[in-house]
Amino acid sequence: MLELLQRIFGRESTGGQSKDVAKERLRMVLIHDRASVTPEVWEALKVDLIRVITQYLDIDERAMEVDLQNEKDAYALVASIPVLRVKRNLGALPGGEAAKG
Amino acid sequence: MGEVCVITSGKGGVGKTTTTANLGASLAALGKSVVLIDADIGLRNLDVVMGLENRIVYHLVDVVEGYCRLAQALIKDKRFENLCLLPAAQTKDKTAVSPEQMRGLCKELAQDFDFVLVDSPAGIEQGFRNAISGANQAIIVATPEVSSVRDADRIIGLLEAEDMRPPRLIVNRLKPAMVKRGDMMDIDDILDILAVELLGVVPDDDSIVVSTNRGEPAVLSASSRAGQAYRDIARRVLGEEVAFMDLDARPGIFGRLRRLFAAGDR
Ligand SMILES: Nc1ncnc2c1ncn2[C@@H]1O[C@H](COP(=O)(O)OP(=O)(O)OP(=O)(O)O)[C@@H](O)[C@H]1O
Ligand SMILES: [Mg+2]
Numbered sequence: 261m262l263e264l265l266q267r268i269f270g271r272e273s274t275g276g277q278s279k280d281v282a283k284e285r286l287r288m289v290l291i292h293d294r295a296s297v298t299p300e301v302w303e304a305l306k307v308d309l310i311r312v313i314t315q316y317l318d319i320d321e322r323a324m325e326v327d328l329q330n331e332k333d334a335y336a337l338v339a340s341i342p343v344l345r346v347k348r349n350l351g352a353l354p355g356g357e358a359a360k361g
Numbered sequence: 362m363g364e365v366c367v368i369t370s371g372k373g374g375v376g377k378t379t380t381t382a383n384l385g386a387s388l389a390a391l392g393k394s395v396v397l398i399d400a401d402i403g404l405r406n407l408d409v410v411m412g413l414e415n416r417i418v419y420h421l422v423d424v425v426e427g428y429c430r431l432a433q434a435l436i437k438d439k440r441f442e443n444l445c446l447l448p449a450a451q452t453k454d455k456t457a458v459s460p461e462q463m464r465g466l467c468k469e470l471a472q473d474f475d476f477v478l479v480d481s482p483a484g485i486e487q488g489f490r491n492a493i494s495g496a497n498q499a500i501i502v503a504t505p506e507v508s509s510v511r512d513a514d515r516i517i518g519l520l521e522a523e524d525m526r527p528p529r530l531i532v533n534r535l536k537p538a539m540v541k542r543g544d545m546m547d548i549d550d551i552l553d554i555l556a557v558e559l560l561g562v563v564p565d566d567d568s569i570v571v572s573t574n575r576g577e578p579a580v581l582s583a584s585s586r587a588g589q590a591y592r593d594i595a596r597r598v599l600g601e602e603v604a605f606m607d608l609d610a611r612p613g614i615f616g617r618l619r620r621l622f623a624a625g626d627r
Binding site: 277278279280282283285286287289290293294298 | 506507510511514515518540543544545546547550553554
């Protein structure tokens, strides 16, 4: 049933909207372009991530990897961060807003 | 001091030279003094688009290398009192000029002219670097295609690092019928992605080919739609508020509002 409806209203009528395809492809390609031409921004993002995470965990900053990965129709920010140690008494830490309130 | 404006795009063949010629001629027709610099060294085109190819004696590289004075290399366009062209060299390559030399040249010309328009070569290499080096503002030309908009985005990113006002966009070769069918990105789609100020929309128009054949910028033809679009762009460059032409390609409330404004304007 759904398939039938899709065939009637969906694919046939929107199949002609190639501009939507163009716009979506552009959006995707620009995420990658913009991310790959600004290493400074990546560095800044890493520094900020480290600042936040180290309030909770001891991590191996040198082995940390942050990357954009293309998965089918979306980009994901994928971070690989080796954890050395979890801090004791997490609830009392400065960033624990959620835990307090 | 005049304005130094570079016309650039990243992608080739999208209408930089056409835009430089028509914007220059329009500004001159509006009484401004204008000099066009063809910075596409090795592939000069602006001279033929302007119909001035038979009058070239010296070129940009001659000036830079000191073979002639700047004033000797400027070709006066007889159709306008105050429009000149500084042609590119055809037999040299881009490395014949340095960004510092271009900066010096633009500065010198900006003392004598209201507008210095620099026609940039395609790409992001030295030719582009040279073309932008003397500019205090930029016009990006893009066609409503994925590759062109993508390249425009790259150029906008590169220009962010330069000391100039935020670039403005001209969308060229828009085909209203295709936009209506949903087979071409419309202006809002493109602005949504690039997030820059729109300076104008030029329709795809056979009259551009005809005027290029003749060596007469389309703005000289009263009936040319593209010519009208460029005349409007020139007035916007001068700070006037000019309603966007009704290309029947901006559906929805915005288009209708604009049409209302346009009716009062003309
Ligand atoms: N609005 C338009 N309608 C129809 N044809 C156009 C339009 N704008 C440009 N053209 C045509 O497109 C071609 C390329 O234009 P132009 O030479 O201005 O591009 P360009 O960006 O300067 O190219 P290059 O990167 O090679 O310097 C020319 O043949 C020109 O006549
Ligand atoms: Mg050109």
